[in-house]
Amino acid sequence: MNQIEMNFAAPATPDQQGASVHKTDIKGKRVGLFVTCLVDLFRPTVGFAAVKLLEDAGFELEVPRDQTCCGQPAYNSGDKEDAKALAKQVIKTFESYDYIVAPSGSCTGMIRKHYPSLLADDPKWAERAVNLAGKTYELVSFLVDVAGIEAVSSHFTGSVTYHDSCSGLRELGIKDQPRKLLASVPGVDLKEMADNDVCCGFGGTFSVKYPDISDAIVTKKTRNITEAGAGTLLAGDMGCLMNMAGKLKRDGSAIQVRHIAEVLADMADGPAIGEKSGR
Template sequence: MAENGKNVGLFVTCLVDLFRPSVAFAAVKLMQDAGCEICVPERQTCCGQPAFNSGDMADSRAMAQMVIEEFEGFDYVVAPSGSCAAMIVKHYPELFKDDVDWHKRALDLSGKTFELLTFLSDVLGVEKVQATLDRKVTYHDSCSGLRELGIKEQPRKLLDSVEGVELVEAEQAERCCGFGGTFCLKFSDISARITDDKCEDLLKTDAQTVLGGDLGCLMNIAGRMTRRGEMVEVRHIAEVLADMTTEVPPISQVKE
């Protein structure tokens, strides 16, 4: 378990910064409640994942170098996103495999970087939160978080401590939502079909709220639900754990 007072750098992520800042505020609250000192470096930028997935290694390395320089002085680095955390943990060392100095620096950062829920549960040893949500919910496991970082039980364990929540598992909770970063742009027709299948699976649970740990997935699901006219809330789980649901509206919801 991490000692109280550890200096944590918050990697906000592009989507959270530009579209859903409340997720970052929720992350800060949760970690401060657990005794951490949080810093948000102002010069941080994209983790480089879109460029990496598109084969642009030069720009990926340039962005990775900036991230490494900004965050290597912290005890821990935490991101409220499985995909961005996985980029740093799994792919930064790969980007610099032919550069001894930068490879070491990438490995060092990789070793102390965590996705938010994993950090709370596995590193800080947080077992419960003070939050209330009287709703039936279902949880979407993002591809990167689940398959690259093994995030599965951590969100569910923390969610179990939220008063009033009833978690109903979807049959295909681990199935892709169709977002995939640039995939939804390159293969929009395929992406839309995958997202429709995902929405159908989530709706079968009769849950009032869909939760997840990756904003890209959640925005994709919320957008499709809205276009279908479905009355379902979509939220990042950090907002629920931080007890912010009465202060912050859902990501997207059709109004009556």
């Protein structure tokens, strides 16, 4: 049982406070939160922020205890058999929900874009994979594009810059949605960095297989982050955030790094990514 699920295994009581205009009738709609491995193991705060945002939007929220990795590391490494096994576990766990939401563009991209092709030749799973893909969304995109949220109840004082993660941008078309919600937060001063849509160099196992290339890419990225002049770096994927935070810390930068959900949920008062607790 993961850290988020221990606290939110039971259905949440919908709370309409903080919700705005909805594009769909959400009454009674059940959302299964796909926590993701990196959030569970390294940044549970992001999971709690996602819970708050979805509850505030009025959804009936659950965090199923049987969820596992989406299978992306295995899939990207060519281990399709293990990727298929993990995909089937995810499908079994989440297919009963009206929506599946994840605070990650890469995990969402795996389910939406790759599950259908991964299981296309399996008659028992092909249709189920397609059905699950069609109702799986990245968190911020879901709030804006499905729930029709136009503003959140939060406050943040300071300047931020935003990195558009590769999977979210290129596989899911996530670009304007995070900026729209950030614009609704009093105190946020968005300073766009140069090449905000260029890869940070993480790429999952890419950064392990090709560390020199990865470091060259993240060096250019952190230079752009620094030159933007913002005090906080935001993004929607923990892998990218951890990679950029690590480089910034090694360079002695004071820039804080956070997942956008933490700012939108008014939960950005704790230690930033890469900082020690109690700092």
